[in-house]
Amino acid sequence: RKEVEQDPGPFNVPEGATVAFNCTYSNSASQSFFWYRQDCRKEPKLLMSVYSSGNEDGRFTAQLNRASQYISLLIRDSKLSDSATYLCVVNGGGGSYIPTFGRGTSLIVHP
């Protein structure tokens, strides 16, 4: 089983739609969780951290389920500019300095 798994997609949705991505992780000792966004031919950029209680930033909501070992990202009212690859990142566990990246989920928002 891969350490961090994501559905590669692509998720093809119309503007205004709500879309959700899940990401599962295998290391139960993991301590911090993030979602990154990567545009084509660009570097990944932090979208948001994921907290145990769940957190929201505008149209974006992130949730963490430690019991089932997954995190989710919900995007409401999708915009064309949301088209990108979304990377799930899991960090920590045993003092590790090494974050583990998922391979990303591709989102295409069309008019």
Place this chain on the structure above:
Amino acid sequence: SQTIHQWPATLVQPVGSPLSLECTVEGTSNPNLYWYRQAAGRGLQLLFYSVGIGQISSEVPQNLSASRPQDRQFILSSKKLLLSDSGFYLCAWSAHSGRETQYFGPGTRLLVL
């Protein structure tokens, strides 16, 4: 505020030639530093990480090497490039606690011909 620089932005090199990619971080001290490679359409592959000057850990066997001559400088090198070394090379830094967010440089796109 912290910034991370990488250069060059793009590079075309012949097989067998040497390589040197540089990454520098400003606005922070004693960061953890990382080199990743992303092949076309693939995920991020961690190549090296460093928790301090002169301390380099390698994640995968390869013909690349890394060095950290100064606290905020991280260099990726090769003596002889292979075709398979083509890819998007990303440098990243995080705070020294190890559980913090990583911040990426703009990357170097390398094409080996």
